[in-house]
Amino acid sequence: MTIESTTKDLNLENLLKEIPFLIENLREARETYLTDAVLLGEIPAPTFGEEERIRLAIDRFRENGLDDPEIDEFGNASGILPGTVGSSSILVMAHADSVFNAETRHVLNVGSDFMTGPGIADNAIGMAAVVGLPKLLNQLGIKLKDDLLLLINTKSLGRANLEGARGFLETKQRPIRAGICVEGAEQGRLSYSGLGALRGEITLILPGNYDWNSFGASGAITHLTRLVNQVMEIPVPKEPKTKMTFGEIHSGSSFNTSPKSGMLRFEITSEGDEVINEMEKQVLEICEQFSLETGTKVELEVVARRANCGIPFSHPLVKSTRRIMNETGIIPKVDPSTGDLNVIIRAGHPGVTLGLTTAENLREQNETIHLEPLYSGMAQLITLLQAIDQGICE
Amino acid sequence: MTSNNQDWLDKNTFHHGEFWDILKLVEEKEKKGLSISLCIPTLNEEKTIGKEVLILRSELMERYPLVDEFAVIDSGSSDKTLEVASNFGADVYLSSDILQEVGDKRGKGENLWKAIHQLKGDIICYVDADISNIHPRFVYGLVAPLIRRDEVSYVKAFYDRPLNYSSGLRSSGGGRVTEILIRPLFSLFYPELTNIVQPLSGEYAARREVLETIPFPIGYGVETSHLLDLYEKFGIETFAQTDLDRRVHRNQTTNALGKMSFGILQTFFNRLHAQGKIDQIPSLETFYRRFEVEDGAYSQIVQEVIEEERPPMMEIEGYQNRKAGK
Ligand SMILES: Nc1nc2c(ncn2[C@@H]2O[C@H](COP(=O)(O)OP(=O)(O)O)[C@@H](O)[C@H]2O)c(=O)[nH]1
Ligand SMILES: [Mg+2]
Numbered sequence: 180m181t182i183e184s185t186t187k188d189l190n191l192e193n194l195l196k197e198i199p200f201l202i203e204n205l206r207e208a209r210e211t212y213l214t215d216a217v218l219l220g221e222i223p224a225p226t227f228g229e230e231e232r233i234r235l236a237i238d239r240f241r242e243n244g245l246d247d248p249e250i251d252e253f254g255n256a257s258g259i260l261p262g263t264v265g266s267s268s269i270l271v272m273a274h275a276d277s278v279f280n281a282e283t284r285h286v287l288n289v290g291s292d293f294m295t296g297p298g299i300a301d302n303a304i305g306m307a308a309v310v311g312l313p314k315l316l317n318q319l320g321i322k323l324k325d326d327l328l329l330l331i332n333t334k335s336l337g338r339a340n341l342e343g344a345r346g347f348l349e350t351k352q353r354p355i356r357a358g359i360c361v362e363g364a365e366q367g368r369l370s371y372s373g374l375g376a377l378r379g380e381i382t383l384i385l386p387g388n389y390d391w392n393s394f395g396a397s398g399a400i401t402h403l404t405r406l407v408n409q410v411m412e413i414p415v416p417k418e419p420k421t422k423m424t425f426g427e428i429h430s431g432s433s434f435n436t437s438p439k440s441g442m443l444r445f446e447i448t449s450e451g452d453e454v455i456n457e458m459e460k461q462v463l464e465i466c467e468q469f470s471l472e473t474g475t476k477v478e479l480e481v482v483a484r485r486a487n488c489g490i491p492f493s494h495p496l497v498k499s500t501r502r503i504m505n506e507t508g509i510i511p512k513v514d515p516s517t518g519d520l521n522v523i524i525r526a527g528h529p530g531v532t533l534g535l536t537t538a539e540n541l542r543e544q545n546e547t548i549h550l551e552p553l554y555s556g557m558a559q560l561i562t563l564l565q566a567i568d569q570g571i572c573e
Numbered sequence: 574m575t576s577n578n579q580d581w582l583d584k585n586t587f588h589h590g591e592f593w594d595i596l597k598l599v600e601e602k603e604k605k606g607l608s609i610s611l612c613i614p615t616l617n618e619e620k621t622i623g624k625e626v627l628i629l630r631s632e633l634m635e636r637y638p639l640v641d642e643f644a645v646i647d648s649g650s651s652d653k654t655l656e657v658a659s660n661f662g663a664d665v666y667l668s669s670d671i672l673q674e675v676g677d678k679r680g681k682g683e684n685l686w687k688a689i690h691q692l693k694g695d696i697i698c699y700v701d702a703d704i705s706n707i708h709p710r711f712v713y714g715l716v717a718p719l720i721r722r723d724e725v726s727y728v729k730a731f732y733d734r735p736l737n738y739s740s741g742l743r744s745s746g747g748g749r750v751t752e753i754l755i756r757p758l759f760s761l762f763y764p765e766l767t768n769i770v771q772p773l774s775g776e777y778a779a780r781r782e783v784l785e786t787i788p789f790p791i792g793y794g795v796e797t798s799h800l801l802d803l804y805e806k807f808g809i810e811t812f813a814q815t816d817l818d819r820r821v822h823r824n825q826t827t828n829a830l831g832k833m834s835f836g837i838l839q840t841f842f843n844r845l846h847a848q849g850k851i852d853q854i855p856s857l858e859t860f861y862r863r864f865e866v867e868d869g870a871y872s873q874i875v876q877e878v879i880e881e882e883r884p885p886m887m888e889i890e891g892y893q894n895r896k897a898g899k
Contacts, residue, residue: 210631217628221706242636286705286821289623291653291660
């Protein structure tokens with residue numbers, strides 16, 4: 180064992196010793212981030228419609244102590260908390276968008292030990308942790324050597340395909356040591372790799388001159404169903420781990436009118452890039468053949484495509500994160516990410532995604548987070564930040 | 574009259590947006606040596622009280638020390654209201670524990686009245702507990718005119734009330750009782766008071782020195798009586814109002830509004846008489862009667878609504894002693 184690595188171990192041990200106090204201090208300071216979670220979470224922010232929430236994020240950044248937070252051309256809110264040395268920076272980010280549309284009643288309820296409401300877990304509390312960091316670090320008397328680069332990014336979910344984070348990292352030319360993505364849930368998740376994924380949208384349209392009298396003619400729903408059945412026949416290997424999800428289907432508008440078009444959204448995730456490519460080819464073939472056989476127009480649009488990427492399990496960042504989680508009383512569960520972490524890793528930076536607390540009813544109107552585990556979740560975030568800052572994670 | 578009305582509207586109607594700079598308000602408040610108490614009266618509000626305490630305390634006490642005292646005064650909740658409120662750091666009191674020597678009566682007005690004794694501030698700001706879109710503006714928007722303008726002593730909130738979401742209808746004024754009862758009555762007897770957009774809103778801030786001089790109906794009439802009594806004493810110039818944008822809260826049934834109107838009318842007639850606007854009133858009934866129909870059979874429902882009143886706090890011995898530091 181080299182001398183350098185023993186000093187690192189020692190430094191990490193010193194940080195770990197502080198965790199119980201840190202948890203208590205973060206419990207004391209909870210008003211800061213719980214309030215920000217409510218204020219941010221009560222503003223609707225569907226993907227591509229995050230402007231108003233982002234404007235508030237800028238205000239909260241400022242009120243929590245950042246000097247000039249800014250909104251970039253992608254609509255992201257970001258700001259820098261200067262470090263004492265500032266020769267490199269640590270990125271901490273949380274996505275602003277949520278799966279709820281603007282018409283949803285965005286009202287959060289606060290109980291003694293829980294908070295409930297659409298998007299509180301994904302990702303109002305995550306955002307609150309990020310915008311609150313300058314104030315929390317100040318209250319805790321923690322001064323980082325690195326600059327802290329804080330980002331509330333837009334356009335993360337669904338069709339947006341991580342556009343916000345990608346735009347930010349492509350244009351921000353700063354030396355980044357490591358990145359942390361903060362999600363409200365689920366506590367214990369440890370993502371350090373991006374899972375290869377393909378998201379596709381199949382549209383099926385009956386042409387204007389569709390021959391309703393020919394053999395087998397029927398409406399778009401019937402066609403789409405047959406098509407789905409064929410796609411389901413594509414073998415999904417167990418090794419490398421692969422999954423195919425049919426996530427959304429739309430067609431028709433009444434009881435008794437055969438619709439002329441329909442749409443299907445699916446996702447393939449796999450730890451093997453070649454599997455994804457192979458399956459994509461097969462979906463495409465099925466679409467083409469189906470189109471020929473039925474006289475319908477079938478198109479496959481790939482809306483998102485990501486190769487597998489990541490840092491190894493043995494990377495010091497991952498190792499330290501696991502140590503910190505264990506010490507905080509959080510049981511780590513490795514879970515490859517399909518989210519913003521992909522962008523960090525692809526840009527060449529080591530990174531992890533953390534979950535802050537336990538949650539229920541995710542993506543439902545009564546989404547709920549528990550407050551008791553949140554304090555450990557916050558402690559895990561801040562300890563990891565210090566560990567990265569002290570060079571323990573490289 | 575009309576031009577006076579316009580004058581008052583121009584000068585004394587604010588929008589909360591004018592007061593966004595809370596830090597500046599804090600400085601002005603300190604320069605004038607004022608202290609501010611925030612009071613939330615509650616009765617079974619465990620659903621909304623947590624968020625109100627959390628947000629108002631963290632923004633207006635911790636971050637900006639605009640509010641010096643934060644109290645939840647409870648009228649005897651049977652749910653977890655008090656536990657949740659104290660969990661988030663509010664001082665909690667039972668209305669019945671305050672000034673025990675004068676006894677305990679039921680009603681929101683009673684609760685507000687006792688707050689005058691319990692709280693220490695020069696300004697008391699009352700905010701209802703059932704606001705689901707609570708925001709710091711509900712407080713700073715109301716206390717700001719009192720900090721800035723010495724001649725103003727009572728500031729009412731008004732809102733952009735979403736009456737009917739689905740058809741997109743918007744009313745430009747108050748709630749149903751305001752538009753159907755209060756506004757016609759004011760137009761008849763107190764035309765100047767019609768300038769107050771939402772005379773019944775439960776959010777207002779006032780100086781202690783005026784609150785302690787007026788009686789408090791213990792029930793529904795309390796907001797109306799405040800306006801009538803302060804108007805009689807000081808005229809319209811003592812009032813201001815602030816637009817707080819949207820307020821989302823639970824909706825009352827028409828039955829409940831009828832009962833409320835019955836209480837308000839008692840208060841109103843008593844004041845008309847006391848202020849010499851009408852010669853005499855017969856002794857007023859205290860039973861509110863309405864119908865219920867079940868299986869084609871009508872039956873009358875009778876409920877007693879007594880608008881008892883508490884005397885001006887200044888006249889209470891316990892309060893005089895407290896002020897004298899005894
Ligand atoms: N009705 C009623 N409300 C009370 C009482 N004591 C405190 N409150 C509080 O007074 C506020 C207004 O009550 P509410 O009945 O909703 O009146 P509204 O908002 O004017 O319709 C709420 O915060 C109640 O929790 C009481 O004895 N009766
Ligand atoms: Mg109410």
